[in-house]
Amino acid sequence: MAHLTEGAEGSRSIPALLARNAREFGDSPAYREKEFGIWQTWSWAETEEEIEAFALGLLTLGVAEGDSVAVIGRNRPTLYWAMVAAQMCGAIPVPLYQDANAEEMAYVLDHCGARFAVVADQEQVDKVIEVQDRLSRFEQMIYVDPRGLRKYDHSKLHLFSSVQGEGRAARDRLLPELERRRGGLGYDDTCVMLYTSGTTGKPKGVVLSNRNIIESGKASSEFDNLRRDDEVLAYLPMAWVGDFIFSIGQAYWTGFCVNCPESAETLLTDLREIAPTYYFAPPRVFETQLTQIMIRMEDASPLKRRMFHYFMDHARRVGPRILDGKPVGTWDRVKYRLGEVLVYGPLKNAMGFSRIRVGYTAGEAIGPEIFDFFRALGINLKQLYGQTEATVFITIQPDGEVRSDTVGVPAPGVELRIGDNGEVYYRSPGTFVEYYKNPESTAETKDPEGWVATGDAGFIEESSGHLRIIDRAKDVGKMADGGMFAPKYVENKLKFYPNILEVVVFGASREKCCAFINIDLSAVGNWAERHNIAYSSYQELAGHPQVLDMIQRHVEETNESIARDEMLSGCQVHRFLVLHKELDADDGELTRTRKVRRKVIGEKFEDLVNALYDGSDSVYTETEVTYEDGRKGKIKATLEIRDARVFPVAQPQVAAE
């Protein structure tokens, strides 16, 4: 990595990489999208033409250098093109979470000073129209899907394809201007602005430069030997840094093909049809998939079920070793081969994982059982640790050194340091430029030497050099007796049970730990059906005594396993309740990336927390909920509180003096 200022191989921006790809392998597929039941493909050369046409169209609408262009919608080639087209014009793309409500959008749109928005459909158009009067700089909107929009006032509203048409018509006139702007893109100019989901406070706009994106894309692509014939499925929110790196950074650097599903509901079918070779999913997706498989196996015929369990037991024992290239006996290998034919192969095919060479998970800790399940099947699933401010990569697991309890070694070019309080710091070429219009936060997070605080507590394992993350630095606390309190650790253990969707553990500065539990409706619903338990609503199912019995068993098993951990044995869950509603991002209880907002929940359900600690058997509560259309309502419930058995702490062996 010699002359970074010149940009990797002279390509200093995403549009420059696009030009290179179109020139060097213009016929290779760049984008695919399933439409009307058929996968439509665009080659790199076609992609360049489409993007250029849209960029010219943006010029006809008056996009100026430095403007912010908001992009809102699900993963579609057109919206990726819109981002690159904006860059071509010297503007800055700002992707937003498509499921954010109008209020949340208003904040980001106003903060980034967007003059233009490129949105997917009527739903998004409506949201932006609802708040546009409050946006200081907002001017025009472009939509992709015209359905239902015919009668809208089109003075400030344009159809994506007609903007492209305008661009093509004005090509001769505007091309020199576009060339000038494209040529003027520097390595340290802003590439994209991504708003962090914000577990606390308002979202912050993370400014990432072309250098950040291209260096990170390059280093990580080389780390895993990504190739031009790789296939990825783009289905994670476009506003999330991971999607930007995978579907733009790495895709444009390496030249692989980005596949967009037909709709969110068809995702699993599309995944199966594409069978990506490089795949990323947050732990939740793997969890859901495992839950689904387990549910379906319960419903399968006895023969299939026995075969599945027999071979899965074998795979759990030898699969990961085979994957890591460690010595495995001949008989075990033969048996694994047989399992591959009878169970693993069909199973991987059903999940769309037949061709995976490299799979990653990150964002949350993954349950070791879930992780091992997929590795046992021969899927090269690895973990990485990163954040928006680092352009994703901080640490990453190399092939052959994969474990569920670490997050790997520093990614290429990343320096790592552990602070005195256990907080992890890093410095890398991917380190973000700044938080947009927020110098205080920038200064708090990034010191003058470029070290960035992650907010996570962890340590580097001496034997392997791998980083281990314990919890959010601010969540790791002390219990009243001085013992260590790491809620995430306990929550993750409980969340491994398919019946449990979400857990919130309380216990900081308290005598003992207590927990809120959310049941997983699909798993518990299926279980109820098989056990002839009738229920009419989520609330009723969640409060059913047999469901509580089952959850109680899960809690007690977890306590037993926690009791074995010397450091964290104090974190056993003494009392718990099953919540009457699912924790929801619309109610502010989760972030848009579905992380628990501990503080919000603690305040909102204060009555329930108090009941957990005052020893009462049940508690009556009223909760405000927000429906999808923004209306609010109340649900009332009386929740039963259960005591769970706790286990004696394994006495640490005190060395004789």
Next chain:
Amino acid sequence: MKDTEGYVTADGRQIGGVLMELRNITLKFGGVTAINDISFDIREGEIRAIIGPNGAGKSSMLNVISGFYTPTEGSVWYKGEQRPKMKPYEVARMGVARTFQNIALFEGMTVLDNVMTGRLTHMNAGILSQAIWWGSARDEEMENREKVERVIDFLEIQNIRKTPVGRLPYGLKKRVELARALAAEPSILLLDEPMAGMNVEEKEDMSRFILDVNDEFGTTICLIEHDMGVVMDLSDRVVVMDYGRKIGDGSPDEVRSNQDVIDAYLGVPH
């Protein structure tokens, strides 16, 4: 003929001339008079509702329009011509498609196949070429499949494309039925209680689709529905029936303030 000028709706849509006219329709089953001398028209591009209490003769009326029943007296005029006595499939060929009150889909077939049956009236290839998937049959199927895929996309049922209909919940089956009717690219779409038995959310979705169909394809829609809120919100003009007679006809507001209609729904001592 009556005027062909049409009118403009409250939300600014231009409604065209008369597409179908029912003149003095009477339908008798033995001694029972299901429909008694009813006349009304359906104009191009409008959403026309037929409402009335149970047993008022609404479904019979729809069956007359779709050609399932031949009226005892009176005549049906379609696109300016009197319609001769026809079989239902002949009526379908002329551009009248319908859905049924109690879903009539092929339960064992996939959603896609069910919707494809809606294209049958547009297919001409012989059995032999269809069986060997050759020549015109092949081109025809590809062309029809494309049309079907557009409908599937429009009604957002891509995720259940390959699912057997028997496995679907009720609300979705209703939507598949609508898809099949739409696949026929009808001039008039007859909906027999499209929202019966649905929950609020499903009703909202279905209302949205009905409006979208009318807006996007300009399809004329004639629907029977019990849910008053839905009828009043959706339709441009409403015919009210009671005991086989027409007791009201006009815009939702006119109908709502019509004393006969109020009596029919609230009941009066006879």
